[in-house]
Amino acid sequence: MTETPLLLDPLFRVPFVTGLLLAATLPVLGTLLLLREEWLAALGLAHLAAASALLGLAAGLPLVLGGGLGALLGALAKGALEARGNVTYGFMILGGWSALLLVAANTALGDSLSHALIDGQLYFAGTIELTAAALLAALAALTLPWLTPRLLRARFFPRYETANGLPTWRWHLGFDGLAALGMAVGIATLGIMGAFALVLVPAWIAFRTATGWGPTLAIAAVSGALGYLGAFGLALGLDQPFGPVLVALLLVGAALTSALARARRRGSESRPGAVESRLPPA
Amino acid sequence: MSVSSPLLEVADLRAGYRTPVVGPLSLAIHPGEVVGLWGANGTGKSTLLHAIARGARVFSGRIQRKPGLTLAYQEQHPVRLPAMPLTGLDLLRAAGGHRTAVPEPIAPLLGRRLDRLSGGQYQLLTVWCALAAPADLILLDEPTNNLDPEAESLLAMVLGSQRGGRTVLVVSHERAFLAAACSRVIALDGTPADLDSGPTGERPRD
Numbered sequence: 001m002t003e004t005p006l007l008l009d010p011l012f013r014v015p016f017v018t019g020l021l022l023a024a025t026l027p028v029l030g031t032l033l034l035l036r037e038e039w040l041a042a043l044g045l046a047h048l049a050a051a052s053a054l055l056g057l058a059a060g061l062p063l064v065l066g067g068g069l070g071a072l073l074g075a076l077a078k079g080a081l082e083a084r085g086n087v088t089y090g091f092m093i094l095g096g097w098s099a100l101l102l103v104a105a106n107t108a109l110g111d112s113l114s115h116a117l118i119d120g121q122l123y124f125a126g127t128i129e130l131t132a133a134a135l136l137a138a139l140a141a142l143t144l145p146w147l148t149p150r151l152l153r154a155r156f157f158p159r160y161e162t163a164n165g166l167p168t169w170r171w172h173l174g175f176d177g178l179a180a181l182g183m184a185v186g187i188a189t190l191g192i193m194g195a196f197a198l199v200l201v202p203a204w205i206a207f208r209t210a211t212g213w214g215p216t217l218a219i220a221a222v223s224g225a226l227g228y229l230g231a232f233g234l235a236l237g238l239d240q241p242f243g244p245v246l247v248a249l250l251l252v253g254a255a256l257t258s259a260l261a262r263a264r265r266r267g268s269e270s271r272p273g274a275v276e277s278r279l280p281p282a
Numbered sequence: 283m284s285v286s287s288p289l290l291e292v293a294d295l296r297a298g299y300r301t302p303v304v305g306p307l308s309l310a311i312h313p314g315e316v317v318g319l320w321g322a323n324g325t326g327k328s329t330l331l332h333a334i335a336r337g338a339r340v341f342s343g344r345i346q347r348k349p350g351l352t353l354a355y356q357e358q359h360p361v362r363l364p365a366m367p368l369t370g371l372d373l374l375r376a377a378g379g380h381r382t383a384v385p386e387p388i389a390p391l392l393g394r395r396l397d398r399l400s401g402g403q404y405q406l407l408t409v410w411c412a413l414a415a416p417a418d419l420i421l422l423d424e425p426t427n428n429l430d431p432e433a434e435s436l437l438a439m440v441l442g443s444q445r446g447g448r449t450v451l452v453v454s455h456e457r458a459f460l461a462a463a464c465s466r467v468i469a470l471d472g473t474p475a476d477l478d479s480g481p482t483g484e485r486p487r488d
Contacts, residue, residue, distance in 0.1 A: 034365075035363070035366075037363070149375070149376060153376045153377065153378070155361065155376075156360070156361050156373060156376055156377075156408075157354075157355065157357075157377060157411075157412075158357070158361065159332075159335050159337055159357065160353075160354065160377075162335060162336050162337055163334075163336055164352055207365045207367045208365070211367075211395065212368060212371070212372055212395070213367065213368045213369070214372075215367075216367040
């Protein structure tokens with residue numbers, strides 16, 4: 001067996017911890033993005049972050065910093081223009097993708113780096129990426145307990161804020177900024193689709209299975225971390241690219257969740273009395 | 283007559299969006315009142331609530347809110363998403379409410395996922411969330427939507443029990459419901475609000 005020494009190799013410790021921090025944090029951001037019906041915006045921000053990461057690299061900035069600036073500018077523009085809806089997010093994706101490939105085609109090393117940003121380069125994560133991931137996790141841990149109740153209230157009682165003259169921009173922009181930072185750190189480490197999958201799939205699994213909001217956050221974080229741990233081991237052991245393995249494992253998890261939910265629903269429908277219990281009382 | 287100063291005073295108000303939809307209209311709401319606002323569809327009841335909640339344009343007249351007044355607002359069509367992994371209690375907490383003095387028929391809804399509630403159950407829950415919110419004035423927009431007669435009676439009883447405590451302005455096109463639930467009823471279109479109404483359309487307070 002060759003994978004055991006590889007997994008325990010000190011060279012992989014920093015990438016492993018960096019990825020694990022992201023795998024537990026991005027899904028939590030994903031639950032709020034899904035609740036706000038903004039999950040597609042995450043993919044738009046990821047493309048914008050990737051394009052600005054390459055631009056930043058040409059100016060001598062680390063990928064994380066360049067990507068972070070681009071994603072934050074994207075989030076600011078989204079907030080200022082009150083840009084919402086799938087068509088807007090689709091335009092963000094197309095704009096980011098076009099910028100990414102154009103920047104790649106016109107900068108030194110751009111082509112290979114753009115591939116790295118699309119595929120992910122977890123094993124090359126160093127101190128900068130680890131620091132950025134730890135910062136993201138710490139920021140999320142510190143701000144989400146304050147932001148989440150306000151975001152939930154804004155989602156379900158949308159007139160409350162206007163009616164009471166509250167400065168809503170603070171928490172909407174605060175969350176947009178956190179999501180943008182998450183996508184920037186995510187794409188610099190896990191690649192565009194790896195980061196996007198961690199935002200979308202664990203949150204989707206949690207939305208299908210959780211019994212309340214607290215369990216939703218826990219299931220999303222645990223699903224993301226489990227998918228990551230499995231992908232890390234499999235990709236190293238089978239010598240496969242990490243990003244696609246991560247996405248494939250998360251999708252398998254989503255398919256299993258869906259199948260289990262269907263089976264449970266069928267089971268409850270076939271129980272005696274189940275049909276009667278759904279009928280209104282006489 | 284109430285001797286306390288009103289929480290909300292509306293004077294000669296004409297409000298709407300591009301053009302005025304409602305008014306001119308004057309009313310005052312005092313602490314502890316449950317006031318009904320009745321009118322047929324399209325008479326601008328919801329627009330008046332929007333204007334009070336700073337969501338519609340004031341063309342003329344004024345809305346005077348007591349300084350520091352906090353509002354809770356129950357939407358005519360509460361936000362309902364395809365997947366909502368929150369329980370009723372999560373929703374109540376999001377509204378700023380607590381699990382105290384919850385009416386018996388609503389209590390079981392607090393433990394269930396929102397997307398597994400019927401339309402009527404969800405409506406009842408959102409109304410309770412508004413009533414349980416820490417607000418000085420509660421605005422309810424057509425709270426009987428989706429409710430069967432049994433739930434409607436329950437809601438009238440719950441609202442009636444708020445009289446003398448919470449201050450509520452409730453909009454509905456159902457006269458009987460407002461008559462059962464409110465301290466007084468104001469008609470928006472100038473017709474008598476209910477059988478007990480006087481010529482002004484206001485029903486004497488209990």
